[in-house]
Amino acid sequence: xxxxxxxxxxxxxxxxxxxxxxxxxxxxxxxxxxxxxxxxxxxxxxxxxxxxxxxxxxxxxxxxxxxxxxxxxxxxxxxxxxxxxxxxxxxxxxxxxxxxxxxxxxxxxxxxx
Amino acid sequence: xxxxxxxxxxxxxxxxxxxxxxxxxxxxxxxxxxxxxxxxxxxxxxxxxxxxxxxxxxxxxxxxxxxxxxxxxxxxxxxxxxxxxxxxxxxxxxxxxxxxxxxxxxxxxxxxxxxxx
Numbered sequence: 001x002x003x004x005x006x007x008x009x010x011x012x013x014x015x016x017x018x019x020x021x022x023x024x025x026x027x028x029x030x031x032x033x034x035x036x037x038x039x040x041x042x043x044x045x046x047x048x049x050x051x052x053x054x055x056x057x058x059x060x061x062x063x064x065x066x067x068x069x070x071x072x073x074x075x076x077x078x079x080x081x082x083x084x085x086x087x088x089x090x091x092x093x094x095x096x097x098x099x100x101x102x103x104x105x106x107x108x109x110x111x112x113x
Numbered sequence: 114x115x116x117x118x119x120x121x122x123x124x125x126x127x128x129x130x131x132x133x134x135x136x137x138x139x140x141x142x143x144x145x146x147x148x149x150x151x152x153x154x155x156x157x158x159x160x161x162x163x164x165x166x167x168x169x170x171x172x173x174x175x176x177x178x179x180x181x182x183x184x185x186x187x188x189x190x191x192x193x194x195x196x197x198x199x200x201x202x203x204x205x206x207x208x209x210x211x212x213x214x215x216x217x218x219x220x221x222x223x224x225x226x227x228x229x230x
Contacts, residue, residue, distance in 0.1 A: 032218075034218065034219075036221075042223060042224075043204060043221040043222055043223040043224050044156070044204065044206075044219075044221040045221070046218065046219070046220070049218055090155075090156060100146070100158045100161050100169050100171075101146075101158070101219055102158065103148075103155055103156040103157075103158075104155070105154075105155040106155060106156070
């Protein structure tokens with residue numbers, strides 16, 4: 001079985017400061033990893049994904065994440081956040097060929113002006 | 114840009130009533146999903162559907178739930194007799210098939226909020 005742990009339920013950060021949202025996963029096989037963002041009252045939007053290749057993945061809105069197999073982590077980072085980044089961020093994992101994607105519990109990013 | 118569309122955006126129903134939530138996945142996608150999110154909680158997998166049959170379902174997806182692809186475009190979730198605890202946002206998603214199979218990258222709709230009174 002696969003699972004995802006997001007260690008922080010809320011992360012407050014000042015505007016223009018860097019941020020890291022943590023994600024750890026467990027799976028018995030090779031995985032695909034994703035970060036999704038959910039703005040208030042909206043659906044989920046893909047930020048970035050790791051399928052294979054380079055372990056540093058760049059996504060939309062200036063976000064990036066690094067896949068670390070030895071630490072089973074896929075932390076999301078942004079060097080300088082904006083007010084518009086205030087949202088909930090979900091880490092997710094899918095096994096190769098698996099029929100479902102498992103989401104973490106989400107991290108609410110609150111950007112403080 | 115192609116998108117997943119869901120209707121209705123919000124439905125209020127009485128406990129015990131049947132509800133059908135509708136989704137139009139992205140046209141060339143072959144895998145379809147329903148997820149739900151109870152207010153303030155995590156996004157939970159309900160069911161995946163491929164080749165006109167359920168490929169996987171969670172323990173939440175009991176006999177009260179069913180899915181159907183009645184035509185070439187719609188994908189529906191039916192709740193036969195709604196309970197108070199079914200109140201949630203229901204998200205439809207679809208994904209495409211690459212050379213290696215289903216990559217698991219999901220494209221979500223905006224969601225249908227179900228309120229059971």
